Amino acid sequence: MPAELTLTEASYSQLKSHIPSIDFDRILKNLLHPKFGNWTILKNKLATMKFDAFFGEGNNLEQTIRNASSRKLANYLVFKYLESAYSYITINKQVVDPRPCDELLVNVLPRASLRVFVQKVLQQRELEASLQNGR
Incomplete structure (x- = not known):
């Protein structure tokens, strides 16, 4: 069974409260079209799944951000960029x-x-x- 079918949904506000180190509002607003993007409507429609990487108790993204060195985070971002570019x-x-x-x-x-x-x-x-x- 795919993992997506066993996970529960989390609201955008839940995601933001679990990972306060990331300014999701700023990131997503920058992706909107300046004339046609409507942040007020979009933010109420956003949701994610409760992945362990985001919502796990011990080893989640927020803890990784807080505990990892700047160099490790930079290396991680470079590798994630390369991974997405590879597609x-x-x-x-x-x-x-x-x-x-x-x-x-x-x-x-x-x-x-x-x-x-x-x-x-x-x-x-x-x-x-x-x-x-x-x-």
Whole structure:
């Protein structure tokens, strides 16, 4: 039986009270669209499951944050970032469905891909202009 089916639900306020070291409000508000995001409505709809990692008695996230050194926390965050970034990598058809590289690049690195696109367009225009001038 999946763990999700054996766990009970916890409200957003319960999560915040169990892990006061994390400013969930600030993090989630920054993810909202500035014009269309409605924090008042969203915060009342948020919930999670009572995972041991968040709500456990002895070894939970709050205790880890309070007891771990800054270096260990930084290393943990780097590894979690790499773990989440790894899901964007296409290894082969058996592991991850193939997807267009350009679409992936635009979604993962929008500013970088826009910059490369602009540079390529400008270089193409310069090349065309120099070819026309050279004729």
